[in-house]
Amino acid sequence: MTWLCDFWRSSIGGKVTMAVTGLLLFGFVVAHLLGNLKLLAGPDSINAYAKMLHDLGPLLWVARIGLLVIFVLHVVTAIRLSSANKAARPVRYSKEATMQATLASRSMVLSGLTVLVFLIYHLLHFTLGVTNPEHFQKKAAGAQGFDVYAMVTASFANPAIALTYVAAQVVLFFHLSHGMQSLAHTLGLHHARYTPMIKKLSFLLALLIAGGNAFLALSVLTGIVKGAA
Amino acid sequence: MKLTLHIWRQQKRSTKDNFAQDGKMVRYELDHVSPDMSFLEMLDVLNEQLTRKGEEPVVFDHDCREGICGSCSLMINGEAHGPQSGTTTCQLHMRSFQDGAEIWIEPWRAAAFPVIKDLMVDRSAFDRIVQAGAFISVNTGAPQDANAIPVPKADADKAFDAATCIGCGACVAACKNASAMLFVGAKVSHFVHLPQGRVERETRARKLVAQMDAEGFGNCTNQYECEAACPKDIPVRVIAEMNREFVRAKAVEEPPSKKRVGGDG
C-alpha cells in the first residue's frame, strides 16, 4: 500500500494514473455509445438492453462503484497534478507564446471540469430523474419500468436539452482528442512510425464518440428518430 | 537597427514567498544595432550604454557563446532562446528581428529556478538531478578493446542524441507546466541504450525522478513545447522512455528488507 501511495505521489506515477484511468473511462464511453446506438434500432432494442443491465443486479453495482472509483481517481489526480503545475511557475511571462501545444491540450482542465459538470447533470436527468421528472416518469410507465426509449425521445425533443448534450459532446471531443494521444505517450509509447498514427487515431476516435452521441440527440430533435407513441 | 527592449530587472534574489521581489519590466531604446550582432552582443552594447550613464548593467548568463555550454538563456518574446529553432540565444543573430522591433526579454520562469538577478537564474536544481544518478558508478574495469562490447548503431545514435543536451533549461522555461521531463528524460535515455549504463538503470530512474520531484518542477502534459524550444532538438521520445524506465524500475523495486544480509556496508 505505501508502495502504491508513493507511486501515485510521484510525478510519473500521477501521470500514469491519469493515463490508466483515462483509458478505462474511454473504454466506458465507447461501451456507453454502443449501448446508446440501440436507440436507432427502435424501442424494443434499447429497452431490452436497459432491462438486461438492470437484471445484472449486484453486478451492476460492482460496475457502478468501480466506475466511480476510477472517475474520482482521475479527477483527484488531475487536481493534484495541475495545482502542482501552477505552483511550478510562480511568476508568469509577460509575453507568452505557444509553439506547438494544441488548443485541446491547453484546455484539459477546463474541458475535464466541464465534462464533470455535464456528467452530474446527466445523472440527475436520466439516472435519478431529478431535473425532468416528467421524462423520467415515462420510463417508469413502460413495461416493468424500462421504457428508456420514451424517456430519451421525450427529452431530446426539447431543443434546450438536446443542444446541451451536443455542447457537452463538443467538449468531450476536445478532452479525448488530446487525452488519447497523451495517454499513449505517458504509457511509454513513442515510435517514429506509430506516433503520427496514434495522433490521427486519437482525433478520429474522439470524433466518432462525441459525434455518435451528438448524432443521437440531434436525430431525435430533428425527428429522424421518432418519439414513443 | 533601432530596437525597443522590455527587460526584466530584479535586484534581489527570489525567495519561496516572494518570487518576483522588486522585479519589473523596464523599457530601453537602443539604436545603431548591427544585424550581424548576436543577441548577447546586442545586450553588451546596451550594457555599455547603461554603464556610461551610471546605471547598473543588465545581468545575464553566458559563457562559451558558441552554443555548446548551456550557460545562456533568455525568454525572448515568449520563446526560449528566441525565434530561431535549434539555436541557443548566443547563436541567435539580430537579423532574425525587424528594424524597429519591440522585444520582450525575461528570465526562465520556474519555481525550481530562482532568479539571482535580472535575467540570471539559479539552475543548480539540474546539477542536483545529475548528482542523484545521471552517471555510471559501477567499475567498468580497464579500457577494453573497442569492439569487446558491441553496441548496435541504432542504440548508439539514440544515446548520442540524448547526450547532446547542454542542460540549458529551455525545456523547463518553455513548458506550460515548468516540467523538467525533457532534461531528465535525456539523462535517462543517454544511459539506458548503452550496456554500461543499463547496469544501474532501475536505481537511476528512481533517483532521478525523485530528485526532479523534490526540486518542485511541474508535470508533463504531453504538449511538447519543450521539444520545440530545445536548442539541441532533444526529441520527446526521451520522455516516453523515462516513463517506461520509471514504471519498470518501480515494478521491480524490492521492499525495504527488515533483515540485514551481510552486515553494514
Ligand code: HEM
Ligand atoms: C467521461 C469522462 C472522462 C474521460 C473519458 C476522460 C479521459 C481522459 C483521458 C483519456 C486522458 C488522458 C490521460 C493522459 O494524459 O495520459 C485524460 C486526461 C485528463 N483528464 Fe480526463 N476524462 C474524463 C473526465 C475528466 C474530468 C471530469 C476531469 C476533471 C478535472 C478531467 C481532467 C483531466 C486532466 C486534467 C487530464 C490531464 C491532461 C493532460 O495530461 O494534458 N477528466 N482524461
Ligand code: SF4
Ligand atoms: S533538453 Fe534541450 S532545452 Fe532541455 S536542458 Fe537539455 S538542451 Fe536545454
Ligand code: FES
Ligand atoms: S553561451 Fe554557451 S551555449 Fe550560449
